[in-house]
Amino acid sequence: MKKGTLDAPELATLHRSLDGIVRLDDAERFQAGFLQLAVALVNAAGGVLISREGGMRIDAELLSRQALSWSADLRSELLAAAGQAVNTNSVLVQPLERQSDAKLLVFPWKISLHTGCLVLVMIPEETQLDALLLYGQLLAGFMAQRKKVPLQKGQSLDTGLIQRFTRLLAESDRDTALLRFTSLLRQMAGCDRVAVAVVGADGHTRLEALSDITKVDQRTSEARLFTRTLAECQIQDGIVIYPSSSKLNSSPVLKEAAEGLQMKRFLALPLSIEGLKVGVLLFCWKDSKGNIRVIQRLQLLQPILAAVLKGLCQQPTTRERILRWPTKKKPSRPVLVSIVLLLALFPLPFKLKAPCVVVPTTTRYIAPRYDGILLEVLVQPGDMVNAGTILARLDGRELALEEARITAERDKSRKLHDRYMGSGDAAQTQLARLDIQRYDEQLQLLKNKQEQLILTSPVDGMLLSGDNLRREGGPVSRGETLFEVAPIERMRAELALPEKDVSFISPGMSTKLRFDSYAERSWKGELLRIIPRSQLRGNRNVFIATVEFDNDKGELRPGMSGKAHVKVGYRPLIWQLLRKPWYTLLSLLDRLF
Structure with a gap:
């Protein structure tokens, strides 16, 4: 026990x-x-x-x-x-x-x-x-x-019901036990709701439990109305039935409760032990013909219910049990030292954290091969494009005029060639033939330029840059990057590893990535390589390591930032806690001495 x-x-x-x-x-x-x-x-x-x-x-x-x-x-x-x-x-x-x-x-x-x-x-x-x-x-x-209440012949207590009530005293949590207590009362009485209140030593009535509610919020209007109703009932000497022909029927509190709680009938049972009231039970029916024939049964169970309620209220809640924990007997000093040493030397997974950013595995740049005028832009950054999708068109009117001029010059040279050949002037015929070849080459060059007037995507992917709508009608130069397209089915994360942590990192280590845009999800991959030369980012030297991972749903976009956790291995807990302070102390000693 x-x-x-x-x-x-x-x-x-x-x-x-x-x-x-x-x-x-x-x-x-x-x-x-x-x-x-x-x-x-x-x-x-x-x-x-x-x-x-x-x-x-x-x-x-x-x-x-x-x-x-x-x-x-x-x-x-x-x-x-x-x-x-x-x-x-x-x-x-x-x-x-x-x-x-x-x-x-x-x-x-x-x-x-x-x-x-x-x-x-x-x-x-x-x-x-x-x-x-x-x-x-x-x-x-x-x-x-x-x-x-002497039992009549053939009448007996419902021991099964008593057992169910008193077993609640073995519950470890008071709130759970009170909730089950109200459920049993509701099932026994066949009512719609049950309220349980406890009467303190000062006579103050406090609502402790409501059926179907795990934790009672005393601040709600419903809880305050139940409290007033229970306080009204606990001052009575016996069972209270509402409505009834007694003077209690005129109580404004019970009338307000009937209207506010939308109940037609109440039955209140004050609970007492040795003449001292310990609580009140309130049974509520929505039907005006609610079953109140449970009075005799409640009278038989009154001492059991009173003792059970008192026992339940003496049990601490989970919060009280937690608050009492520090007051328990403290373990001896050797035991504490042993526990601390065990925890300090116990190996735990050692992970290094580093900021990371998403970049595409490959990027294709689209630029015009000749100077020209940007006639039309058909896409914007963020659009998904396929290989061969038209991105923009250049103005080809000047090329058309130039093609007409050269074609006319070529036709003129052909006529001269034919006339000189007919007159037998071999030298002039040769010169005319050379002019025709020159004009043909110029026309072929113009044809190539006309084919390059349409800029298309070389791969499937996302348009990363190329907001050129405002540049329509303006000149563009040869080799000037107008668009960037990158596949996003597989992405790469660039980790900025601090210089002091590089010695712990090696390719092949498992890495978990979590990005700010999807804080509830994580991606996994392995370190592929570490760039051997440091870079200056955020006014500090860092080494860039890369991790590739699948992005089948296309959720991640280039430029998204997050945190990477690299699993280095296992290290003692005390080493993990004192590693940075120890390195800081060594650096300070080097400066002083």
Whole structure:
């Protein structure tokens, strides 16, 4: 048994035993069976049932020889402790006079005209005391409810349902347990919603759980309305039903809750332990004919529900458990030193980070081969083009005029050639033939120029540069770059490695790339090569390393920047933490000495 918790197997035994003794019609047999269960459950040395009818008297007892040996007059001490607990109406833990480590655990109840208590005699462990008190409250609540609502013949408690409720005490997280608590209540009552509130020592009501809501936000209007409604119900002495013929029907708070929560019917059950209110349960129905026949069932379960709710609220939340962690017992210094050394010498993956930028693997430049006038531009940067796509056209009117002039001169030379040949002038004929050849060569050159008037893409890819729309009608020079086209199915990343990290890097190392434009994704590749000569970037010397990777979807564009993580290998954690400070210290010492 752990402090403040109940183990599920012990709870199952409790439920089965209660279901067995609750069927006993004879009062003496019932009390004897109840004491046997209580003593066996907590491994006590003895137990008694005491009632106050005219005076404190023992109704039933089960005391071992060991318990009787702890006190010269054990029964007198039992009656005295019982009277004190009944008068204060609170649980009492009192040591015996002769045996100080032996304790009397007194659990009183006060239901209508029935006042009494359960007293257990045992030597408890301090770590188990909270759980023992919770067990005792459950048993005392069961006994009190039996005296208040005697079960009719053939009637029994739903032990399966009780087991499901009390098993919640074994939950490690309070919020999860409260959510399951509301779900069980909703299923049992057949209602639409359930609200659970806890009443503090100052009487303040706080909303703790709502069905189907993992964490209650106290700032919402719905939560505030539930809180006011629960506070209104907890001041009542018994079960509250709304609407009803009583004066409570005129409560403006309940009317506001019915309108604001869009509910037709409410049933509120205040929960108390030994006369002290611990919480309120509110059942809500959207149907005005909501089932409120669960009242008798709730009356039977009231002490169990009260004890379970109190136990759940004593459990810490996950946040409270985290905040309490530093207050736990600290490990010894040798253990701490061993842990620190182990962590410091433990080898971890060593990665080097470097900025990177995307560049195409190949780039093709398109430039005119002759001077001319830019007539028309058909593409813009960012367009996807195929091999042979027309990018721009140059003006060919001057070439056409020049072609007409040369053609006319050639025709003239042909006529002269024919006339000189007819007259037999061999020298002039030869000169005319040479002129014809010269004009043919000029025409061929013009034809080649005309073929170059159309600029096309040599490869499939993306147009990286060439915003020449404003230059239409203007002159362009021979060899001037007008367009850049690059394939993007496979890209290259250029890593700018700091000079101090180059010694750790070698080709073939696995590299993970993450770019600012796609922070949620990463690309992987291997280092291909490291340019042996450093470059000046950002006022520092860096060495450029390249990594190629697939870009099938075309998401990455040239110029995108990001971070590269190069897996160098494994190094001790302390080496990774002290590497840069150590190098800085060495550099400082070199400057000083």
